[in-house]
Amino acid sequence: MNYKALLTSANVLLAIEGLFSRNSVQAAKKGVTITTYTYTSLNSKNTNIWGSGKKHAKDIPVQILGINDLHGGLSRTGNAYIGNNKYVQAGSAIRLGSYLNQAQNYFKQHNKNGYTFRVESGDMVGASPSNSALLQDASTMHALKAMNINIGTLGNHEFDEGLGEFHRIISGKKPTKIYNSAEMNYPHTPSGLQITIANVVKRSNNKIPFNWKPYIIKTVKTPNGKKTKIAFIGILTKTMPSLTTYKNYHPYKYLDEATTIAKYDRILRKKGIKAIIVMAHTGVASTVDAQGKATTTGASVDILKKLYKIDPHNSVDVYLAGHSHQYANAKVGHTNLVQAIYSGEAYDNVIGYIDPKTHDFVKKQR
Numbered sequence: 001m002n003y004k005a006l007l008t009s010a011n012v013l014l015a016i017e018g019l020f021s022r023n024s025v026q027a028a029k030k031g032v033t034i035t036t037y038t039y040t041s042l043n044s045k046n047t048n049i050w051g052s053g054k055k056h057a058k059d060i061p062v063q064i065l066g067i068n069d070l071h072g073g074l075s076r077t078g079n080a081y082i083g084n085n086k087y088v089q090a091g092s093a094i095r096l097g098s099y100l101n102q103a104q105n106y107f108k109q110h111n112k113n114g115y116t117f118r119v120e121s122g123d124m125v126g127a128s129p130s131n132s133a134l135l136q137d138a139s140t141m142h143a144l145k146a147m148n149i150n151i152g153t154l155g156n157h158e159f160d161e162g163l164g165e166f167h168r169i170i171s172g173k174k175p176t177k178i179y180n181s182a183e184m185n186y187p188h189t190p191s192g193l194q195i196t197i198a199n200v201v202k203r204s205n206n207k208i209p210f211n212w213k214p215y216i217i218k219t220v221k222t223p224n225g226k227k228t229k230i231a232f233i234g235i236l237t238k239t240m241p242s243l244t245t246y247k248n249y250h251p252y253k254y255l256d257e258a259t260t261i262a263k264y265d266r267i268l269r270k271k272g273i274k275a276i277i278v279m280a281h282t283g284v285a286s287t288v289d290a291q292g293k294a295t296t297t298g299a300s301v302d303i304l305k306k307l308y309k310i311d312p313h314n315s316v317d318v319y320l321a322g323h324s325h326q327y328a329n330a331k332v333g334h335t336n337l338v339q340a341i342y343s344g345e346a347y348d349n350v351i352g353y354i355d356p357k358t359h360d361f362v363k364k365q366r
Helices: 093-110 138-146 163-171 181-185 257-270 299-310
Strands: 002-008 013-017 024-029 032-037 060-067 078-082 085-090 115-120 200-202 215-221 227-236 252-254 275-281 285-288 294-297 316-321 327-332 335-340 346-355
Touching: 032 294, 032 299, 060 093, 060 215, 060 275, 060 316, 060 335, 078 327, 093 115, 093 138, 093 346, 115 215, 115 227, 115 275, 138 163, 215 257, 227 257, 257 275, 257 299, 294 327, 299 316, 299 327, 299 335, 316 346, 335 346
Parallel strands: 060 115, 227 275, 275 316, 285 327, 316 335
Antiparallel strands: 002 013, 002 346, 024 032, 032 327, 060 346, 078 085, 200 252, 215 227, 285 294, 327 335
8 A cells, every 4th residue: 555645835745655665663562563654755746656556557546535624624724734844824625626636637647547536534514714614614515526525424523513414514405594695595505425424323223324324335447347346434533522512412322433443344344345444533643753753643543453452354454534633644553544634734645556356455565
């Protein structure tokens, strides 16, 4: 699996090549190795990341472009931090969309038969600037649709006005109460965003709300028609009672993240699906101290360590995190763990090849 995180600023594209980086720090904790990647490059078209393309001509190229914690940041810019480096004037939806397109186009140039999935890890709405908040975040839904973000999960801020209101927004339905005239006259159209959430169920019947699914399956195939599948599992932090009002959180139960991932990982593997992506609104951070030591810590690491205790042979290949608004680029066991700061300041670009014979990502690609 090859990972590259791209940070945009006014004039700079920062490429972080992770999984084949020489500059990494490993720490074995309770049998699970955690590797933090610290390599950075200003070259946005580092051809080294495509070194294995010809070798995997018979495999299926897959690109995952991920964002998290947009918070309606349509025009917001700010300082983005990666390690001890600061990048100014990063962010905004228009810049984010442009760089997502650039990343996908560049991937396609080198992988003509590849597949790109654009996903989000929660908190697309809520705590938003006025150009989104005053429109009940409908403008953000329009932006996500324009950026082709079509698979996502829940964050805590999706509950800010009740989960039913968020469902209305993504469905493009008219407001159920009177807001300001701008919102009432704003075009309400379906966002096309498919929500997957595995660990949130109604207290009343233990079912996932709004007919959302615990996972979403997509089919990919080789040019000669050999098919395989890739699955996306959505997860929300179980700390919800401390993150929103009683009225908004109490109708639901929040199941243990690692136990839920292990459950659906097993179900998917029984279906023959071994390429598994988790989008989880759980925090993580890769940091560098004054002595230059890099570490990755946070709830996402703890969840993955617990997952490996439950099932050391799990097939979770990628864990796209959110919630803590920090940069992360690491590997826990065989799972690639990333987070792209927040508010469009960065995005995840995860690239790998699926072997149609094993139905899993190729583990060593060089």
